[in-house]
Amino acid sequence: MLEGDRRGYLMAKVKTMADWKIGDPMINENDYWQDPDYKAEDPEKEKLVLELAKLITDRYVKKLTNKINNRDPEYWMLDLILNKEQVKFLLNFKKTRVPYSIEELANMNNMSVEDTKKMVERLRWMGIIEQNRAKTPDKHLQYELPIFVPGSAEFMMMQEKLTDEFPQLATFFNLMTQLPLAGITQMVPPGGAGIGMHVIPVEKAISLENQSVPVEHLSRWIDMYDKYGISECSCRKQQAMRGEGSGEIRGDYCIGMGDMAEYMDDRGIGHYISKEEVYEILERAERHGYVHQITNIDGEGKIVAICNCAPGVCNALRTSQLFNTPNMSASAYRAHVEKDKCVACGKCVEVCPVGAAKLGQKLCKKDGSEVKYPKTELPNAKKWGPEKWNYNYRDDAKINCYNTGTAPCKTACPVHLSVQGYIKMAAEGRYEDALKLIKQDNPFPYICGAVCNRRCEDACTRGTIDQPLAIDEIKKFIASLDLKSDKKYIPLCEKHDGGMWSDDYKVAVIGGGPAGLAAAYFLRRDGYPVTVFEKEKRPGGMLMNGIPSYRLEKDIIDAEIDVIRQMGVEFKCGVEVGKDITIQKLREEGYKAFFIAIGMQGGRKAGVPGEDAEGVQTGVDFLRNINQDHSIKLNGDTVVIGGGNVAIDVARTAVRAGASKVTMLCLEGEKEMPAAADEVAEAKEEGIEVKNGWGPKEVVTENGHVKSVIFKKCVSVFDSEHRFSPKYNEEETIEIPCENLLLSIGQSVQWGGLLEGTKVELNRNGTAVADKLTRQTAEPDIFVGGDVFTGARFAIDAIAGGREGSVSINRFVHKGNRLDLARDRREFIELNKDDIKVEGFDDAKRQIPGKKAGVASKTFDDLRLVFTEDQVKAEANRCLGCGATTVDENRCIGCGLCTTKCEFDAIHLTRDIPAASTMVRSEDKLKKVGPYAAHRAGKILINKIVGDKTK
Structure with a gap:
């Protein structure tokens, strides 16, 4: 069985394949086509349809052995859509792809010219026959009977009313791209021998290639024609109809050339466009990672169309x-990486349609040897059957990294920023380019530079030598230049076939914190109309209301959010969904999907006696109040309970709010505290006393107000399986007097009435239950991200969640797309830092940012300075350049998309297989396949003999 109709709607008479999954054993396709009790209603028609199926099909084994039968999809589809008179008319073509005029067809069928025109018009409208112009001086219209693929199966798919009536066409088209090729693809020589679609490189990728030939240049083909048309991509449509879409949205991507443009326009499946529009479409396709292919069916000197193919749905690529036979569609070129120039930014990997480019490492192993990367097995001299096929090819193409790993900084970052890339750009003074590279993955570079917990730096290979790179300081510098600029960088926003999505695709983001803002950013970048609903008076969430100004000044947050506003995202602040408006009401207003990211705005109590006294509040509430009004003051001694970063923020903010003394107590030991070590050190510098290993036992009150807190000794925090399960010595206690008690021991989600009327389920801790990959809840149109899904994490984690939510919503709002198929899971593996050889590096010390004048504990201003430009360049030059892309030439199809994403001139195409530029007529392909098959068979035999002798 081939990869096929997993949704199982071929037709009522046909057994479904709904239970079949990729990777299941193959069976004969005949086993699932026919109801065993099937009887043809019209035996005469059945005989005629079988004859027509044999004429049109390019399953040569079936054709030559006369084995087409009523179990074959060719029969079923023709029987379904054609009446007997139409079948008889088509049989008079005698051969495929032989053109006839109306008058000739009238004579052949003993019909009047008028009746012939009516018959041709209907068959032409359906797409079962093709129209073109004769090469005679009068250029009269003529008609021919094409094969199914490339040919009538595509043409029929393009006709909306026909596919509405016969949705089985989607499965038929899918099968006709695979059934004829099963068992023979391994015999196809380089270039596909005219099988159908042929990859043609991005032209600028080969503009400097002095061995290129005209056939390999898109401009050559465009200049040959004077008419151009645009129509919907039949592959995208087919896969969406089958429920197998992988996120590449339906739209106008296929450019018809010459007669095909006229055919599109006459049939109402497309319209004319100008040459300038052709180039705009091609450039836009390159921006969004679509492969240029030409239809190679007429031999040298003519093409039918230029397609901009999405790898997850394109029949030829799939x-x-x-x-597992790239010869079928590959160009003459293959990509190669100059490792010295490569910085492992990973953008070539993300855009590679077949997974030929993956991230690896640049550094040698300890013994001085280079890491060896596997090459895809090819059928050139091997027996090749179903056991060699790759049923998981769509997901395999989205694997970013080899198992041996790549740069630790990219691996450790939750959004997997191109760290090496922007650091290299910074070293070269390319700051605007660096910002654009960062903003491909993170809309908040300054915010993250200021408050990130710097997992990239913790993982940095340089840290094994002396100190890790100051990665976030470099990022903050890059972002600061943009924020100071009169003209900030605003990312391009467009849907992939141009323009913006209409209000039929409105998306609501509920919660204006980092997760919600990130989702809005990425959705708007893809052209969606997005509205952010925020219950506070200003967006920013915990960035604005939870993080103190001395760590993240509020004008910085406003500035980075303003970029999202300038992109076209609408903000509705002071609106609490679930109170002021409901999700159902928003649905009625036309919103098609919802991303909920309201954060964990509530604090938690300790559950000890006396904690409801006056003077006791949660740290979250305290920070929110102070962030909104710096004039709020604390009087007297203050106790903070908690050991995380939020607790540190609470304690340091209490100092600035006027507390006479601040004491911070937590369960964990000094080395086990979850708070960042540098922040703990800063807290101590500000006079905060930190006591480790104590948990609250009782809040002592006087006249209803907190007087002191009694603590008991914590002897262990976790059990043997590292689950939170603190144990205490109840006999060992201390009492600390205070006028204020701030509890920073956890946060909670405050759902209010938001989820009323929905099917969203909650976990025991109050977070939403959702799919780990897609973030979809039990309510299909509701997705979640940030703290409401993961629990309390960091801003960078929330941003990563927002991105994943946007990916899912993009797929969800378009019917027929699966949320998981061919999805970039952005999974990276860290290289083995214990098995590397580092030599010839810059031995400069890590740069330290300066500070403004002032006493930190007396101001809410951020006294930390941004790096100077000299510091940035000095620090950037400390990078060891651990990672690099590597290309599997056996898998590469030579599309050149990788070169369009590389900002370092590190990846190039070379014309490794010139034979792949030869164009062959479809009818002549056996003339090419035959000799190559014989040559290959000889190689297989020799290998077998050699193998037998070595046994």
């Missing part, structure tokens, strides 16, 4: 990947 078929060659399924059968």
Whole structure:
């Protein structure tokens, strides 16, 4: 069985394949086509349809052995859509792809010219026959009977009313791209021998290639024609109809050339466009990672169309990947990486349609050897059957990294920023380019530079030598230049076939914190109309209301959010969904999907006696109040309970709010505290006393107000399986007097009435239950991200969640797309830092940012300075450049998309297989396949003999 109709709607008479999953054993396709009790209603028609199926199909084994039968999809589809008179008319074509005029067809069928025109018009409208112009002086219209693929199966798919009536066409089209090729793809020589679609490189990728030939240049083909048309991509449509879409949204991507443009326009499946529009479409396709292909069916000197193919749905690309035979569609070129220039930014990897480019390492192993990367097995001299096919090709193409790993900084970062990339740009003074690279993955570079917990730095390979790079300081410097600029960088926003999505695709983001803002950013970048609903008076969430100004000044947050506003995202602040408006009401207003990211705005109590006294509040509430009004003061001694970063923020803010003394107590020991070590050190510098290993036992009150807190000794925090399960010595206690008690021991989600009327389920801790990958809840149109899904984490984690939510929503709002299929899971592996050889590096020390004048504990201003430009360049030059892209040439199809994403001139195409530029007529392909098959068979035999002798 081929990869096929997993949704199981071929037709009522046909057994479904709904239970089949990728990777299941193959069976004969005949086993699932026919109801065993099927009887043709019209035996005469059945005989005629079988004859027509044999004429049109390019399953040569079936054709030559006369084995087409009523179990074959060719029969079923033709029988379904054609009446007997139409079948008889088509049989008079005698051969495929032989053109006839109306008058000739009238004579052949003993019909009047008028009746012939009516018959041709209907068959032409359906797409079962093709129209073009004769090469005679009068250029009269003529008609021919094409094969199914490339040919009538595509043409029929393009006709909306026809596919509405016969949705089985989607499965038929899918099968006709695979059934004829099963068992013969391994015999296809380089270039596909005219099988159908042929990859043609991005032109600028080969502009300097002095061995290129005209056939490899898109401009050559465009200049050959004077008419151009645009129509919907039939592959995208087919996969969406089958429920197998992988996020590449339906739209106008296929450019018809010459007669095909006229055919599109006459049939109402497309419209004319100008040459300038052709180039705009091609450039936009390159921006969004679509592969240029030409239809190679007429031999040298003519093409039918230029397609901009999405790898997850394109039949040509999918078929060659399924059968593991890239020869079928590959260009003459292959990509190669100059490792010295490569910085492992990973953008070439993200755009590679077949997974040929993956991240690896640049550094040698300890013994001085380079890491060896596997090459895809090819069928050039091997027996090749279903056991060699790759059923998981769509997901395999989205694997970013080899198992041996890549740069630790990229791996450790939750959004997997191109750290090496922007650091290299900073070293070169390319600051605007660096910002654009960062903003491909993170809309808040300054915010993260200021408050990130710097997992990238913790993982940095340089840290094994002396000190890790000051990665976030470099990022903050880059972002600061943009924020100071009169003209800030605003990312391009467009849907992938141009323009913006209409209000039919409105998305609501509920919660204006980092997760919600990130989701809005990425959705708007793809052209969606997005509205952010925020219950506070200003967006920013915990960035604005939870993080103190001395760590993150509020004008910085406003400035980075303003970029999202300038992108076209609408903000509705002071609106609490669930109170002021409901999700159901928003649905009625046309919103198609919801991303809920309201954060954990509530604090938690300790559950000890006396904690409801006056003077006791949660740290979250305290920070919110202070962030909104710096004039709020604390009087007297203050106790803070908690050991995380939020607790540190609470304690340091209490100092600035006027507390006479601040004491911070937590369960964990000094080395086990979850708070960042540098922040703990800063707290101590500000006079905060930190007592480790104590948990609250009782709040002592006087006249209803907190007087002191009694603590008991914590002897262990976690059990043997590292689950939170503190144990205490109840006999060992201390009492600390205070006028204020701030509890920073956890946060909670305050759902209010938000989820009323929905099916969203909650975990025991109050977070939402959702799919780990897609973030979809039990309510299909509701997705979640940030703290309401993960629990309390950091801003960078929330941003990563917002991005994943946007990916899912993009797929969800378009019917027929799966949320998981061919999805970039952004999974990276860290290289083995214990098995590397580092030599010839810059031995400069880590740079330290300066500070403004002032006493930190007396001001809410951030006294930390941004790096100077000299510091940035000195620090950037400390990078060891651990990672690099590597290309599997056996898998590469030579599309050149990788070169369009590389900002370092590190990846190039070379014309490794010139034979792949030869164009062959479809009818002549056996002339090419035959000799190559014989040559290959000889190689297989020799290998077998050699193998037998070595046994």
